[in-house]
Amino acid sequence: MNTIRANSINEIQKLLTKKSTKLFLLAAVLIPVLTKLLVNNLFLTDWMALPTENINFSLLDLFVTIFIPLFIFICATDLFTGEGERETLFQVRPIGRMELFLSKVIAISIFSLILLLLEWLAVMISSSIFDKAFTLTTIPSSLGAFFVSWFPIIVLTAFAVMLALLVKSSVLAISSMIVLYLIMLFIPYVLPSSLYLLPATYLDWYRQWLSDASLQWILQTVTYLCSSFALFFSVGYYMFNRKEA
C-alpha cells in the first residue's frame, strides 16, 4: 500500500513538471472566470435570463467532454507510451508491476479530480462575484455534479491507458486516442443503438443525478461504469504485464 502511495505521488510530481499540465490547471481557473465576465457584461445577454446554474453546468460540460479527456490522453500517453519510448517505464525500483500500473492510473485520476474541483471553485467564486442570481443553496448540488463527473472520467482514464499500451509511438498514441474519442462522440448519430455502449456517453451523467434519477437507472449505470472500468483496467494491465523491461 505504501509503495502505491509513494509512487502515485511520484507520478503526480512527474505530471506537475510538464508544461501542458500547468496549462490545463490555468484553463480550469481562467475559462470559468472569463465566461462569467462575458455572460454578465455582454450587451446581448441583458434581455435573456438564462438560469445561472445552467451556465455553470455548461462550463462543466465543456470540461468533462473536451478539456479533461484531452488532459487524460496527454497524461496517459506520457506516463505509458512516452516512458516506454524513453525506456524509463521499468527502471530498477522496488515496486511490482501491478503496483506500478495502479499508481500511474491513480495519479492520472487524482489529477483529473483536482482539475474538476479547481474548475468548480473557479465557477463558484466567479459566480458569486458576477451573478446577481447567485445563491448559496446551489453549492451542494453543483459540487455534487462536479464530483460525480469524476467517475466516468476514471473509466475514460482506464480506456486511454489501455490504448496507450497498444501502440509504441507517443504521436500515434495521442492522435489515435483523439480520433477514437471523436468517433465515439459522433458514431451514435449514425448508429443510435451503439450510444449506451460507449464510455463517452456517460461523461455528462451528472444531469441524471440532478433531475431525480431512478434507483434502477443508478444501479444500471454504476454497473456499466464499474464493469467497463474493470474491463479496460484488466486489459491494460494484461498488456502492461507482458511488456519487456
Place this chain on the structure above:
Amino acid sequence: MNKKLLAVIGISGTLMLGSVYSISANTSGYDLYKEALKKTHLAESATLNFNFKIEDNKKSILTSESIFKSDSINQVNSISTRLANESEVSNMNLYKQDGNWFVMKDGLDKIYKIDTSNNPHHSNTAELKDDVENLIDVMTKNLQQQITVADKQNGNHVIELDLTGKEIPLPANALSTLMIKHAVMIQDNNETESLDFHIKAKFPELDHDITVKQVKLTARVNKENYIEQQTIKVVVTGKDKQGAIHEVVLDINLNASDYNQTTVTPVEIPADKVVEFNHGKK
C-alpha cells in the same frame, strides 16, 4: 495469474454488455411515443380537436378551437377554427378538395383559393427522415431517461416529460428566448395585410430577463398505438420595458378520435366567389 486476469476480463465484459442492454431499455417511454407518432402519421383518416390558449399573467389573450378532419385516401380535409382574443371572435373554415385549399372567412363574401400543387415545402424523403430521427435520438439522450410512462387501464399509456428551469437544455432555452425577442420585434413593424385572421393578440412586449420556465409534454397513447391526446404547456417569463413581470403560458391540447373512421364530405364551392391566392407571393 493470466487465467485470473482473463476471468476478470470475461466477467466485466459480460456485465458491461448486460448493463448497456438494460440502460437502452430504459428509454421505452421515448420509443413508445416515437412508434405511436409514426403510426398516427400513417392513419388514413382522423378527427382532431385542436385547442390552444395563451395567457399573460393568468389573463387570456388568445384562444383558438379547431376541428380538423382529415381523410388522406380521398385527399379531402376540412378545418373549422374559432379564434378569440380579449374582445373579438372570428371563425374561419378551410377545405381541401380537388388538390386545392379553399378558405372561407366569417364576414367576407369571398372564397380564397390556394394552389398547393407547386408548394416547395414538401420534399421529405424517407432517408432524410431516418437521419433526422437518428439526430434527435442522440441529441435528446439526457431527456429520454426523464420520460415517464404510466400504464392505464384498457391498455392506454400516458407518457410525460416535464422540464423546469435548469432541466431545460441551455441551447434550447437560449434559442427560444432569441425567437421570442425577434417575434416581438417583428410584431412591431409588421403591418402588412395577410390572409390570416384580422384578430391580433396583444402579446406583452417582453424586453429583458426572458427565460423559458417550464416545458411539459404529455401524450396518451391508446392500445392500438395511436396518439389519442397530446398536451403541450410552455411557460415563459420576462419583463417588459417598464419592468413589469409577465408570465406567458401557452397551452396546447390536441384530442384525436375516429382514426380511420372519419369521413369528410366535400362542400359546394360557388365558383363565382373564388379568388386566387398565390402561396408565398403577394
